[in-house]
Amino acid sequence: MSLQLGRNTFGDVANKGNVLSKEEAFALFNEWVLNPKLKLHMLQVGHLMKCWAAEKQGLDEAGQWRWEMAGLLHDADWDQWPDLHCKKIIEELESRNADPEIIRAIASHGHLHFGVIPETDMDKMLYAFDELSGLIHAYSLMRPGGYEGMDLKGVKKRLKEKSFAANVSREDIQDACERAGIVQDDLIQFIIPRQATVAAV
Numbered sequence: 020m021s022l023q024l025g026r027n028t029f030g031d032v033a034n035k036g037n038v039l040s041k042e043e044a045f046a047l048f049n050e051w052v053l054n055p056k057l058k059l060h061m062l063q064v065g066h067l068m069k070c071w072a073a074e075k076q077g078l079d080e081a082g083q084w085r086w087e088m089a090g091l092l093h094d095a096d097w098d099q100w101p102d103l104h105c106k107k108i109i110e111e112l113e114s115r116n117a118d119p120e121i122i123r124a125i126a127s128h129g130h131l132h133f134g135v136i137p138e139t140d141m142d143k144m145l146y147a148f149d150e151l152s153g154l155i156h157a158y159s160l161m162r163p164g165g166y167e168g169m170d171l172k173g174v175k176k177r178l179k180e181k182s183f184a185a186n187v188s189r190e191d192i193q194d195a196c197e198r199a200g201i202v203q204d205d206l207i208q209f210i211i212p213r214q215a216t217v218a219a220v
């Protein structure tokens with residue numbers, strides 16, 4: 020399902036730096052997202068965004084939460100309103116006066132579907148983590164040890180197997196790495212140990 024958003028500006032610049040508190044963000048997350056698998060995916064992407072903000076962008080705690088919030092809420096409307104994905108969450112965050120950078124990152128997390136090109140680092144990393152994180156998690160579920168001992172080689176093999184996690188777009192993954200200027204192998208190696216620490220809900 021895809022919905023072209025038909026616009027390229029999101030939120031209000033006057034709201035720059037505004038975030039939802041963790042309590043508010045998690046209340047929205049729990050109210051809107053009922054499917055535990057989707058919840059786990061969103062927690063994983065949120066955690067990866069936070070780790071990237073801390074380790075690669077050198078951001079402080081407030082900056083890390085901005086990145087985490089984008090990841091945590093990026094699919095918030097997918098569960099109950101798939102036809103409105105990701106229009107509904109964007110409008111919700113706009114009505115709550117959230118930072119336009121966070122809203123834009125969510126709006127551009129699938130530009131091939133929503134028509135919004137990733138521009139900022141936050142946009143590009145959310146897009147890059149989204150599908151690859153999903154494929155790596157699917158791989159963990161078929162391994163007896165889960166993430167234990169998972170390596171780059173195994174993930175690359177699954178990536179090549181088109182029938183494995185067939186709903187994960189290989190095209191998006193390749194496009195996202197190119198846009199972010201990241202070698203796909205490096206991104207896989209960033210994701211594995213960090214994603215392994217996110218527990219199911």
Ligand SMILES: [Fe+2]
Pocket residue numbers: 060064093094149150
């Ligand atoms: Fe997602």
